[in-house]
Amino acid sequence: METLVVDHPLVAHKLTALRDAGTDSPTFRRLADELVTLLAYEATRHVRVTELTVETPVATARGVRLAQPYPLVVPILRAGLGMLEGMTRLLPTAEVGFLGMIRNETTLKAETYATRLPDDLSGRQVYVVDPMLATGGTLAAAIQFLFERGADDVTALCLLAAPEGIAHMDEVFSGSDRPIRLVTAALDERLNEHGYIVPGLGDAGDRLYGVV
Numbered sequence: 001m002e003t004l005v006v007d008h009p010l011v012a013h014k015l016t017a018l019r020d021a022g023t024d025s026p027t028f029r030r031l032a033d034e035l036v037t038l039l040a041y042e043a044t045r046h047v048r049v050t051e052l053t054v055e056t057p058v059a060t061a062r063g064v065r066l067a068q069p070y071p072l073v074v075p076i077l078r079a080g081l082g083m084l085e086g087m088t089r090l091l092p093t094a095e096v097g098f099l100g101m102i103r104n105e106t107t108l109k110a111e112t113y114a115t116r117l118p119d120d121l122s123g124r125q126v127y128v129v130d131p132m133l134a135t136g137g138t139l140a141a142a143i144q145f146l147f148e149r150g151a152d153d154v155t156a157l158c159l160l161a162a163p164e165g166i167a168h169m170d171e172v173f174s175g176s177d178r179p180i181r182l183v184t185a186a187l188d189e190r191l192n193e194h195g196y197i198v199p200g201l202g203d204a205g206d207r208l209y210g211v212v
């Protein structure tokens with residue numbers, strides 16, 4: 001997996017506020033939304049475009065527009081929903097598909113409870129959004145699911161990643177000829193004994209939407 005850690009003072013500033021346990025849910029949501037827009041700028045660097053010409057008031061100009069089929073954005077519920085609007089603001093013509101997944105907090109295995117995606121993803125560029133890449137079980141299962149539907153160009157946007165999660169992704173997809181990119185605001189130190197990212201930001205879903 002090709003990993004890009006976005007090194008930018010504004011990203012670091014917003015991420016620091018996001019990590020702060022004293023940051024309330026409304027502020028956390030706003031910061032997550034702002035951060036994803038900054039990450040999306042880098043994550044969409046390879047978005048497919050087609051060339052065209054337009055008439056400016058002065059002359060003919062060559063330019064580009066997003067190619068069809070338009071990209072698919074896939075938030076992994078629940079926490080990924082906190083990154084959806086920031087993505088679609090930048091890619092307003094993108095289609096949106098949903099994956100509902102929850103990590104069993106005892107076994108740390110990901111379980112899928114909802115899927116609402118186009119059946120055929122061949123030829124589509126897919127952007128998966130989920131704030132946390134911890135053990136990597138959730139993201140690996142999500143991408144396997146997208147690959148089964150024909151996706152061959154997947155970029156994941158995460159606010160935080162752990163080295164263990166990146167290693168797991170590399171192991172699961174080592175023999176794959178389909179490239180996967182990860183764009184993240186930070187690569188943290190490690191996971192703790194409960195599978196939480198250290199120093200991390202806690203449970204992203206709870207901090208966005210409250211404890212259920």
Ligand SMILES: O=P(O)(O)OC[C@H]1O[C@H](OP(=O)(O)OP(=O)(O)O)[C@H](O)[C@@H]1O
Pocket residue numbers: 076077078079080101102103104108110130131132133134135136137138139165195203204205206
């Ligand atoms: O890399 P992993 O070890 O699989 O963990 C990461 C997953 O855990 C969190 O979701 P969670 O399962 O807490 O669900 P939620 O979004 O409903 O809170 C997070 O948003 C990821 O989806």
Ligand SMILES: O=c1cc[nH]c(=O)[nH]1
Pocket residue numbers: 132134195196197198200201202203204205
């Ligand atoms: O640190 C972590 C790990 C998994 N899920 C979270 O929300 N936070």
Ligand SMILES: [Mg+2]
Pocket residue numbers: 079203204205206
């Ligand atoms: Mg959670």
